Ligand SMILES: [Zn+2]
Ligand SMILES: [Zn+2]
């Protein structure tokens with residue numbers, strides 16, 4: 665018997681769902697990672713103490729952070745030659761407008777992982 669093919673929301677470019685998910689995880693991580701880095705330097709300014717600034721060891725984190733920086737200041741995405749610029753933009757846009765993350769084929773695993781980590785953080 666054939667399995668019913670699950671509906672995948674339109675995301676605008678043809679790469680597999682798995683890659684989109686991995687990229688989404690990376691984007692969300694890089695975003696949080698940047699925030700954390702900024703708060704480190706803020707602590708340094710406020711307390712004048714050297715903070716143990718841990719360098720993130722996640723593969724592609726640096727790259728993704730650079731890409732996020734680029735997206736923030738790229739105002740001509742239509743003519744931009746960076747492939748990642750287009751892809752990540754689409755992914756971020758999907759994540760932001762996706763209203764049914766808990767049932768969306770792309771967002772669901774990422775969304776559930778986030779909820780899980782928030783719960784864990786609250787507990788500790
Ligand atoms: Zn990181
Ligand atoms: Zn660009």
Ligand SMILES: [Zn+2]
Pocket residue numbers: 673758759762764765768769770771772
């Ligand atoms: Zn979604």
